[in-house]
Amino acid sequence: MLQDLFTPSVQHALDLAGIFVFAISGALLAVRKNFDVFGIAVLAEVTALGGGLFRDLVIGAVPPAAFTDLGYFLTPLVAAALVFFLHPQVERIQTGVNVFDAAGLGLFGVTGTTKAYEYGLGLTASAALGLATAVGGGVLRDMIANEVPSLVRWDRDLYAVPAMVGACMAALFIQYDMLNVLTSAIAVVTTFAIRLLALRFHWRAPRAWNRRSTAVEIDE
Amino acid sequence: MLQDLFTPSVQHALDLAGIFVFAISGALLAVRKNFDVFGIAVLAEVTALGGGLFRDLVIGAVPPAAFTDLGYFLTPLVAAALVFFLHPQVERIQTGVNVFDAAGLGLFGVTGTTKAYEYGLGLTASAALGLATAVGGGVLRDMIANEVPSLVRWDRDLYAVPAMVGACMAALFIQYDMLNVLTSAIAVVTTFAIRLLALRFHWRAPRAWNRRSTAVEIDE
């Protein structure tokens, strides 16, 4: 059942990169919310590890990587320390949160889908769990910060769609036996690019209230 | 340890029905909260699958049914699409949320208790986990929607009591070896009826603040 989709070190480096960028996004939100230094560390840890922790509990990979790999635990603390000392001026913070979050979204969607498939889930379920891995940390971050998660707000630019595209690309690459470092990178960069374009041009999803012709997007 | 309390297809149909009605309640709340189409889908999925996911993680049934049965994943999307296109006028929404929620409450309380017992929990723990299965999705729904969960609000009509009655009825039926489709249906309908009566006549639970004679309800 297990496949060597990546060499362990590449998988590990991708995981750490995703953890780092999500932790930055969590720490920056904590700064914006005026949390103290421990709040910054907590929100960095939760944002970085929450999605993967959920994935590992669901697939039965216990204890989760977050608690067996010291690097997973320490990386968010490094990110929190960086933000604590070097965070940009207040006006730049929201942009920083968004760009780092977009990178984490791509990385986690692809590695989450891959790991779920390695543990025997079907392709659709793997993509769904990859999506949950990607957005889970951010939802937990917003819930702890006592905000309505960006994920579900109509006045926020597209967030679920880019992660969905990346996770589905990874699932398709798996199905056609084409998943490797290059195709994974393509899926990650596609997610990142779509999210940044959505931010740049304020692409938004429709609300039920004002029924629009674009409403068919729900079917995908 | 495992008992054939239901035929698999009946159990499955009951599960899908509970998932569907909870998803409707989540999607309707998302509409009321003005979420976008993805927010509607997310809240439908979380409300429908959250309680069962929690139950499956607790009893060690991993990967949870939510990720192994494609129908469990797709049903909330169907419910979200229905709400997206056909949701009633704004005034009717709260009633819709409440009625569908009452049906899900009954279905999940009974199936949750049954599944917990099948996995070897004691009768009291099974009833408690059945209750958690029934109310868990709604609590998650309200937490993501950034509201105080209906479950704990004093100004909301009785919610925990009907689910508790249904879960305890299921546990008693199990104890006396009387659990079958008919008795399960009785427990579900009892929950549903008590919840609707509570809504109709605004039955409420006492608060500690104003100590009342009805305060003994805590002992049950």
Add this chain to the structure above:
Amino acid sequence: MLQDLFTPSVQHALDLAGIFVFAISGALLAVRKNFDVFGIAVLAEVTALGGGLFRDLVIGAVPPAAFTDLGYFLTPLVAAALVFFLHPQVERIQTGVNVFDAAGLGLFGVTGTTKAYEYGLGLTASAALGLATAVGGGVLRDMIANEVPSLVRWDRDLYAVPAMVGACMAALFIQYDMLNVLTSAIAVVTTFAIRLLALRFHWRAPRAWNRRSTAVEIDE
């Protein structure tokens, strides 16, 4: 890997004591938030069992103790009933929440670290999970009560530090093979004392915004 760090009955008594005091803190917050009697019971259960449930899911101890030991389930109900009938006047409530919470913080940090280590986690991960066990219930409590968790608020007195000190003491005692009832009690009382001192003298952690010299605390 498993060690008999405590006799089972001592471990059990410590667990029940921690559960009881956390349940009191949850029930008191529910009274302050004006929840009904079921909201009081729910918040008592969640605050008392949430951290341990998270710990058990992470280390794969399923079904979690919360669902196999009837005492774990009933103790919060007793606490909720006590608070329901005997809760002090409104002015005293916040103090009560804080003192009981401090006791639970110490007990759960130490028992959480110990149990995580017994299940094979490394010392650092054990201390981290002990910390999560200690603060997890309170974070869930605040999230359900729709408040920003005390844990991350800059205007609240030190909360994470005392639990961190206690969990690290327990980890060090384990490393040097010195963990017993006496040293455990020392770790618990140290946590409790630091937390009460922090409350008394309003010790607070710095925010990133106003960079202060104390900012190096993040490194520990």
